[in-house]
Amino acid sequence: MTSEPENQNKSKHFVRQIIEEDLSKGLQREDIRTRFPPEPNGCLHIGHAKAFCLDFGMALEYGGKCNLRFDDTNPTKEDNRFVEAIKEDIRWMGFDWENREFYASDYFEKLYNYALELIENNKAYICTLSPEEFKEYRGIPGRPGKDSPHRNRPMAESLDIFKRMRNGEFAEGAYVLRAKIDMANPNLHLRDPAIYRIKHAEHIRTGKSWCIYPMYDFAHCLSDAIEGITHSLCTLEFEVHRPLYDWFIENTSIIKTLKVQPRQNEFARLNLSHTMMSKRKLQQLVEEKIVEDWDDPRMPTLSGMRRRGYTPQAIKNFCEEIGITKFNSLTQIALLEHCLRADLNKVALRRMAVFDPLLVEITNWEDGLVDWLDAINNPEDESAGTRKVPFSKHIYIEKSDFMENPPKKYFRLSPGTEVRLRYAYILKCVDVVKNADGSVEKLLCTIDTESRGGNAPDGRKIKGTIHFVSKDHALKAKVRLFDNLFTKEDLSNLGDDENFKDYLNPNSLTETEALLEPSLKEAKPQEPLQFERNAYFTLDSKSSDALVFNRTVTLKESFVK
């Protein structure tokens, strides 16, 4: 698992350093335990992929295990639909949590008992301050808060009320359980935070059996401790919560059961140019039907990227490439696209397609004669094999592959010049047939009958190679071309009131038709394809139409100038 040569080109980010330091201090590899803790309130996106590639990746790399734990402590926000979607996305990315599928709600009883313990030890109390009073008593940064009038409520009384809270005797908001820490602490999170609130809501797993629910700060660290997590990795905004994370573990009896005390470490979340990762805003795009659904191929969600044709390997490579740091940055989408192209280039099947057809008649080819030629499926991978491609008297080529008056360095077809039809014959343009308006109707060409396969018998060099589709065999398909969802590069700084939709790219989705070689009838959804000289595509997995292809990413084309 930890082959040295593989580790050499991986950056030694601070999480690796922490783990290696722990290892050197005596932590056993098999005791390393991480967790990925999504809240099932939305679909996973590329930013989550960064997080769970790290969670699962570190465990795998150092010989530990990673748990999947749904952080389902707020019943009003969560939905089972997302539990399934999240599992599917992680599985698709190739990670396996084996039988370690956990839920924070699995621990409700245990957590309740730890809360009782805190009350009994005079480290928690029942408070009846309203949310407004609560806020007022907490104070503001720079000014200490003041003690709640209930801070010294007798332990027995708090205990009694808490038990009755659980029994459902009170309305929502009537009481709250607070940890007794320090109302003067400069870190506001330590000013007696709420740890249990009443919510008469149905929970996705526990149904109606609970009406009090633990808060994140209380539930998360103890859940980690219960599961034997050693490295609890989360994003930077939880940095100020870390003292609380330690406080609950160190002030409950769970500390005595631990072989290794869990530690929280924070890293920067992903910001990607020309896209946006806010769950709330993505949800807005779905609700307002600006996109089809969460898995719209333009979405930065994993399901969207999957449908668009991204490969899990490309996403994993990207996550390794961007590294892990403790400072915010804005990663260019070009890096993600590079990782995609690099992977696709290795695996995509090459296929011929014409988007903007120009008819070519081969004057020295017999009418009705069809030659089935061998075509290589992937020059980067011999094991991908070959296929047969038909050639006949009438073919289509790309309009841009012909120029009547070519510039200097143009090496495709023009009157009187030769070009190679890929896998087929050397083609020479002898005449141009025009429409009444002067536009080109079709080309009359001849082929070198001795050049089957593309090589000239006399060894003459043919610089240009173009692709083609046989007219009688061509398949018609709809192709959807994608661009960035947003035109603005940096949407991460957008405030809530600023309207991110102002930056929606009107050209993020365009549709066109293409003529394809017949073998594409057998294309499978999500199978990476390269339509030569154009881009990478996949057959859409959701469209009911016969053939709809999504463009994954464009090729780099240096002949644009």
Place this chain on the structure above:
RNA sequence: UCCCCGAUGGUGUAAUGGCAGCACAGAGGAUUUUGAUUCCUUUAGUUGGAGUUCGAGUCUCUAUCGGGGAACCA
């Protein structure tokens, strides 16, 4: 306002106190039955100031800039 965290080419990152390296993007070139790929070359960097040290991107102080923090959300 107070507390916490951070700052390395255009971008993303690396460097037990010891030659600032890698990748993306850009530029140039070679090979090519995809103007792709591949290969080679190249442009460009330690936020400012002070200090410790034989030696500082790294340690200290300070300034500046950026991020986070005042849900009964996670």
